[in-house]
Amino acid sequence: MAKSSDPVFPKPRLVSTTQDLADSLARLRHERFLTIDTEFMRERTYWPELCLVQIGGEQDVLLIDALADGLDLTPLAELMADDAVLKVFHAARQDLEIFLYLFDALPTPVFDTQVAAMVAGYGDQVGYDSLVGSLTGHSIDKSHRFTDWSARPLTPAQLTYAAGDVTWLRLVYERLVKKLEQEKRLEWVSAELADPATFRADPEKQWERLRARTNNRRMLGILRAVAAFREREAQRVNVPRQRLLKDESLLEIAATVPATVDDLTRVRGVTRGLAEGRTGLGLLEAVKTAQALPDSELPRLPKGRSKDAPRPSPALMALLKVLLTTCCEDHDVAPKLVASMDDLEALALDPTVPNPVLSGWRKRIFGDSALALRNGEIALAVKKGRVTLTPSESPSSQS
Template sequence: MRTITTTEDLAAFCAAAKAAPYVTLDTEFLRERTYWSKLCLIQMALPGKDGEAVLVDPIEGEDLSLEPLYDLFRHEGTVKVFHAARQDLEIFFVEGGVFPKPLFDTQVAAMVCGFGEQAGYETLVRRIAKANLDKTSRFTDWSRRPLSEAQKDYALADVTHLRVIYEWLAAQLKKNGRGPWVEEELAILTDPATYTVHPDEAWLRIKTRTTSGRFLAVVKELAKFRETYAQAQNVPRSRVMKDDALLELASTRPSNMEELGRSRLLLREGRKPEIAEGILAAVKAGQEMKPEDMPKVDHPQDAPQVNGALADLLRVLLKAKSEQLGVAPRLIASSAELDTIAAGGREGEALKGWRREAFGEDALKLCKGEIALSAKGTEVRVVRL
């Protein structure tokens, strides 16, 4: 077991990886106390049962530069293999401004190869690699040093078994012709917009039943301040204020420190002068927002009317198609998307790309009365009319 702590050793390993058809990767990180993930460890393995597997330790290697790794990410002759890559990719995009190319995500591939909606790594190890994982180190503090042997073993297992899983799934995709389906999903993972949080849009994540324009204007300004402050100080949003406190402040709209001090839900951290002043400024900005600039939400009466019977038929069609194709239903279409189609919507993701081929075309035909559904035993069949 080798731990890399110098730029020279990392460059040597990455040079070997460039000569290989693929390399498997994973990371360990912490995010409980920061806005951005803190990278604690990188695991990498070369192909083959005896291919070298290493740990890259950016904490022990204080002068370690990850540029050799980023150069490997840019090298298109080597496939970079991850499992559930989204959080890993966010770390490398934020820190290095780079995405691995070409990329392969075994979780995405497993979902289109019949392994369910959230194909866990442990499941794939058991079913494909025919091995068991020791997960006792899953929730350890990866920022503490030295790492124990158990932690190192756990970390390496996340990339050594991944080799077998990748080769098996790549062969399945070649056999079933669904490689392009996976590529469509990976294009989302390597889109900078996936990881770019705009403070002006932060209010959209806050759940509220109130549709008052003035209330939402204050919510928008408070959420914008919270996001901007959390990013700048690299602290979790909840350290600034939690959603329930934000909604309380949008309702009470304090105009000075005394009124702010009456908040029941604002935590001690949120009462610090720099945060308190930001909150008051945000409330003031929301109060002064022009009516034409206020956030707007759709009123229930403006929403298209869903044909409930048709929506139920679409759910049956989706279940039949997903079972036929061996693809997780939620990967094809969400319940909300089915309702939208049943209400006449024709713009959703379920009607684009591989999803249209797998389900969308027949969904539209069902809506037009061009096909029907019939049952034979436990099997649901599509009948052309």
């Protein structure tokens, strides 16, 4: 039974025809903001299979059946591109990736309540249910989180669950914005997910994530070639890259340089069927092409990954990590949003190199202090059980 204090949300409505979709979304185009979520399946495919789109307005909650026969999602694409309507997501990355894949453009403008929650002091990557509880005092049902959204018909319980992902989000958004405006932090919630390249895997760069432990540029060239081929092949047949061929197999191919089908079958994880088929022949051709590359076209390990690359002082890194935690405690913001480990390493090695922590609000709450610490102008101290910043008694010049 609902409590008298429970908010009253609009009754969700399932949309499964193009005309209904166009009419329903037309009514929402006047809204100041809409809350949006998606349900999809991806366990067995490379590309996400969109099953349901939830949209919450002030008076409407639409559940769009993306798998309905004959449904044309063009009206949804037009809404996603409408600059006059703010689209509010929680943990938007996967949702944005889906819309980019479907419509070849990212929704705009976008507000991510997970990023906003990190700015507002709710910790790193706070979950939606936790955030709803913190901001509204209510708990929400997450029992259908791992349900099969591709099965039809959808049950009433599934539809109720799906609606809750956008109805409560309206309250979360409004209360987060109010808090951030009071604290003058709304500008901190920047559009960090606005670059389509963030969501599109570049086949030619996939080798970098495999963490090869070698400086042998020929081997790296082969690894780059076979990793790029696997990425394109996984996209073509629409299967997850690791299901097509595991990373370990690619590393072994780069190390052993197979030239024949028989050679390829000796690689762990490569079956005779795969080696003799289109995928295997493509891998062998990629190896052959990489073998023929001139030395000048071979890759090097990314900067910082080479055994010969300069390493920051472990002691300086430790100090910067403590400083980051201290500054973020003082400002009640999640450290992960302020600086990554790569940012800290770059700052430790060379503070003159462009760095996200040395611009905008990050510079104000951490970057300036980090430079001062590095220059010996401030020191870390402990007062009443907390780490604090204190002027250095003997400032030194930057080393």
